[in-house]
Amino acid sequence: MNPPSANTAMRDRLRIAIQKNGRLAEPARALLGSCGLSWRESPDRLFCYGESAPIDLLLVRDDDIPGLIADGLCDLGVVGRNLLLEQAAGREADGKPAAFREWRALGFGACRLSLAVPQAWEWQGPEQLAGLRIATSYPAILGNWLREQGIAAQSVELSGSVEIAPRLGQADAICDLVSSGATLAANQLKAVEDILHSEAVLAGPTGALTPVLAGLADMLLRRMDGVIRIRDSKLLMFQAPCEMVESLIRLLPDAEPPIRYPLDGGELVALQALCHGVVSWQRLEELKRAGARGLMVLPVERMLA
Numbered sequence: 001m002n003p004p005s006a007n008t009a010m011r012d013r014l015r016i017a018i019q020k021n022g023r024l025a026e027p028a029r030a031l032l033g034s035c036g037l038s039w040r041e042s043p044d045r046l047f048c049y050g051e052s053a054p055i056d057l058l059l060v061r062d063d064d065i066p067g068l069i070a071d072g073l074c075d076l077g078v079v080g081r082n083l084l085l086e087q088a089a090g091r092e093a094d095g096k097p098a099a100f101r102e103w104r105a106l107g108f109g110a111c112r113l114s115l116a117v118p119q120a121w122e123w124q125g126p127e128q129l130a131g132l133r134i135a136t137s138y139p140a141i142l143g144n145w146l147r148e149q150g151i152a153a154q155s156v157e158l159s160g161s162v163e164i165a166p167r168l169g170q171a172d173a174i175c176d177l178v179s180s181g182a183t184l185a186a187n188q189l190k191a192v193e194d195i196l197h198s199e200a201v202l203a204g205p206t207g208a209l210t211p212v213l214a215g216l217a218d219m220l221l222r223r224m225d226g227v228i229r230i231r232d233s234k235l236l237m238f239q240a241p242c243e244m245v246e247s248l249i250r251l252l253p254d255a256e257p258p259i260r261y262p263l264d265g266g267e268l269v270a271l272q273a274l275c276h277g278v279v280s281w282q283r284l285e286e287l288k289r290a291g292a293r294g295l296m297v298l299p300v301e302r303m304l305a
């Protein structure tokens with residue numbers, strides 16, 4: 001593993017870069033906040049000083065986050081996988097060494113990087129793109145994909161409003177982020193190939209952090225794993241006659257093995273199960289029909305395995 005960069009080696013406080021504004025700004029802060037971090041800050045500042053732990057925030061444009069990690073000016077960052085892979089592919093094409101990588105998928109900011117063509121086209125496959133112009137903000141990922149498909153097409157790099165390019169006659173097709181599909185539909189385009197499934201990720205260096213920073217990063221990752229693991233989880237508590245317990249547990253395939261407490265001289269059991277799926281009214285009614293009583297669904301705030 002590469003040694004820590006000179007910039008990193010000078011610091012004893014972990015530094016995390018997140019978007020100042022934009023789609024990932026709020027969820028990134030909320031996630032770090034639920035890991036017990038707090039900062040002395042005002043939302044419009046560029047630097048937030050960690051109060052509850054020596055972990056500071058840099059508030060920046062997302063495009064700058066991978067480079068800040070590469071230069072050791074920050075240690076971790078929250079950024080879309082799309083952007084991280086684009087910049088990694090760009091560095092590779094320029095012959096630069098890999099300097100950052102995905103450390104964790106964070107489960108928000110989901111979108112796809114898709115190839116889209118005018119709705120009127122009859123799509124027959126990627127070979128149809130040969131010799132055409134494709135507008136994109138992701139030229140490196142698109143270039144790699146075209147090479148894999150063995151297709152020679154020209155990419156037209158745009159930094160935004162990519163969907164309008166075919167209407168302007170600037171390109172024949174586009175390669176851009178799609179979530180609901182509303183922007184494509186509004187521009188009479190349709191997605192025909194998904195090149196990448198993206199979500200927000202925690203990015204970090206490919207090389208080592210110093211022992212002090214690595215200790216802080218480990219603590220943060222442990223907490224983050226706990227938060228992510230239980231984000232949609234609920235604690236389900238109920239009672240049941242002993243002979244019905246096994247069939248009830250079969251109705252909870254998304255639950256951790258339940259904790260059981262004997263009640264009433266052993267005829268009844270109290271169960272406590274951490275469910276990772278949605279615990280709907282319908283599921284509760286099904287459990288009740290199968291013999292469960294006193295069903296309770298509780299929120300789970302924290303978990304440390």
Ligand SMILES: Nc1ncnc2c1ncn2[C@@H]1O[C@H](COP(=O)(O)OP(=O)(O)OP(=O)(O)O)[C@@H](O)[C@H]1O
Nearest residue numbers: 019022023024061062063080083109110111177179
């Ligand atoms: N429509 C979408 N739905 C869900 N996630 C999206 C969507 N568009 C983008 N994203 C994700 O959110 C990330 C940030 O998007 P945003 O539009 O805030 O970026 P930006 O305009 O480049 O921001 P900045 O001002 O920081 O440069 C994208 O890189 C992508 O991972």
Ligand SMILES: O=P(O)(O)OC[C@H]1O[C@H](OP(=O)(O)OP(=O)(O)O)[C@H](O)[C@@H]1O
Nearest residue numbers: 160161176177178179180181182183184
């Ligand atoms: O499928 P949809 O839900 O319509 O989302 C897709 C749009 O969202 C993003 O743009 P954004 O709204 O961030 O504007 P931008 O062009 O400034 O990036 C992306 O670049 C698409 O244009």
Ligand SMILES: [Mg+2]
Nearest residue numbers: 061062063064
């Ligand atoms: Mg940006």
